[in-house]
Amino acid sequence: xxAALISRGEVLDHLTEAFRxxxxxxxxxxxxxxxxxxxxxxxxxxxxxxxQEMARxxxxxxxxxxxxxxxxxxxxSGDPAQRLNAMILGVDQFYxxxxxxxxxxLFGIGGAGEMFRxxxxxxxxxxxxxxxxxxxETGLPADLARRRAEDAFVALQGALVVARATGDRTVFKRxxxxxxxxLLAAA
Amino acid sequence: xxAALISRGEVLDHLTEAFRxxxxxxxxxxxxxxxxxxxxxxxxxxxxxxxQEMARxxxxxxxxxxxxxxxxxxxxSGDPAQRLNAMILGVDQFYxxxxxxxxxxLFGIGGAGEMFRxxxxxxxxxxxxxxxxxxxETGLPADLARRRAEDAFVALQGALVVARATGDRTVFKRxxxxxxxxLLAAA
DNA sequence: GTCTATAAGCAGATAGAC
DNA sequence: GTCTATCTGCTTATAGAC
Numbered sequence: 001x002x003a004a005l006i007s008r009g010e011v012l013d014h015l016t017e018a019f020r021x022x023x024x025x026x027x028x029x030x031x032x033x034x035x036x037x038x039x040x041x042x043x044x045x046x047x048x049x050x051x052q053e054m055a056r057x058x059x060x061x062x063x064x065x066x067x068x069x070x071x072x073x074x075x076x077s078g079d080p081a082q083r084l085n086a087m088i089l090g091v092d093q094f095y096x097x098x099x100x101x102x103x104x105x106l107f108g109i110g111g112a113g114e115m116f117r118x119x120x121x122x123x124x125x126x127x128x129x130x131x132x133x134x135x136x137e138t139g140l141p142a143d144l145a146r147r148r149a150e151d152a153f154v155a156l157q158g159a160l161v162v163a164r165a166t167g168d169r170t171v172f173k174r175x176x177x178x179x180x181x182x183l184l185a186a187a
Numbered sequence: 188x189x190a191a192l193i194s195r196g197e198v199l200d201h202l203t204e205a206f207r208x209x210x211x212x213x214x215x216x217x218x219x220x221x222x223x224x225x226x227x228x229x230x231x232x233x234x235x236x237x238x239q240e241m242a243r244x245x246x247x248x249x250x251x252x253x254x255x256x257x258x259x260x261x262x263x264s265g266d267p268a269q270r271l272n273a274m275i276l277g278v279d280q281f282y283x284x285x286x287x288x289x290x291x292x293l294f295g296i297g298g299a300g301e302m303f304r305x306x307x308x309x310x311x312x313x314x315x316x317x318x319x320x321x322x323x324e325t326g327l328p329a330d331l332a333r334r335r336a337e338d339a340f341v342a343l344q345g346a347l348v349v350a351r352a353t354g355d356r357t358v359f360k361r362x363x364x365x366x367x368x369x370l371l372a373a374a
Numbered sequence: 375g376t377c378t379a380t381a382a383g384c385a386g387a388t389a390g391a392c
Numbered sequence: 393g394t395c396t397a398t399c400t401g402c403t404t405a406t407a408g409a410c
Contacts, residue, residue: 026297102348108348150358154345158340162341165291166312167304
């Protein structure tokens with residue numbers, strides 16, 4: 001039983017990076033092989049289901065990071081404003097300060113769309129539910145809290161698209177910094 | 188000189204639709220052939236530069252629609268609020284009520300990214316410039332007007348991503364309806 | 375667990391008949 | 393201007409040695 005040259009976690013990190021840069025269709029097996037440093041056949045050893053399974057694993061992997069970095073801070077016990085600020089820090093890290101595309105956007109396009117609609121829509125709902133909950137704690141009506149949480153996610157996604165298109169991450173930085181204030185503003 | 192079975196404008200409409208659904212990499216020549224009803228060789232007769240030129244033509248074609256539907260209403264002489272409302276109607280039509288993806292998002296991904304960065308970043312700038320101009324007419328400081336115009340474009344893009352991911356265009360509709368108010372709110 | 379070599383099919387693109 | 397047939401290279405995926 002020879003040892004693996006690279007851990008499964010590391011393989012997933014490299015795959016994630018490659019999918020985030022090239023999208024599902026653009027991430028060829030050759031590119032994924034190069035990104036991981038593994039031969040094609042080794043990749044198929046890890047993922048019998050081929051590219052589709054690699055993408056599934058990446059979605060699951062990112063889901064865990066999202067839980068840890070973005071959702072977990074919202075569930076702590078503390079001041080709502082502080083928890084939202086902590087969430088924003090997690091978002092900044094999760095998207096590598098605006099450098100990394102969101103898989104919800106990438107995999108919403110083309111063939112990958114049908115395949116991953118459910119888990120990705122689930123992530124959107126998990127985020128808006130959690131944020132709306134924190135906002136509602138401050139005494140705002142539940143429906144207003146929900147709309148604001150949706151707006152926050154929309155702003156997040158839009159800022160990533162604009163940052164990528166213009167090559168300027170300033171918009172991402174500013175958008176993130178303004179989200180807590182918009183969420184908690186007086187009704 | 189036999190007549191063409193389909194006008195160049197119609198060909199471009201079908202190509203645009205296909206690129207918007209599948210993205211650049213996902214839109215194979217076979218799919219583009221099927222979408223237009225033309226054989227592969229006929230497509231190459233229209234576009235000697237191949238798929239790249241088809242994509243360029245689609246970007247130019249969408250640029251014209253964007254000018255006509257979104258930017259032109261901003262340049263009319265009239266009440267700023269009315270002009271912004273007219274712009275929003277154009278946006279709603281341009282994106283087919285949230286059904287159609289934005290090329291700024293689609294072509295910002297993968298290999299197409301490098302190729303179209305300039306015209307797409309230009310479109311972002313044209314929009315924010317025009318909107319900021321109208322907002323500034325109402326007496327708001329220029330830098331605030333600019334930030335709000337950026338926020339409007341960010342919200343637009345984000346709403347499209349979320350609508351596509353969740354399959355629910357309600358967010359798009361609501362986001363659009365709130366943009367004029369956010370742009371013109373008292374400082 | 376990793377590799378080289380290779381299969382089978384699809385990609386973009388072209389030739390040449392009509 | 394359109395088509396069928398075809399070329400070349402890249403794609404996903406597998407076989408089998410080490």
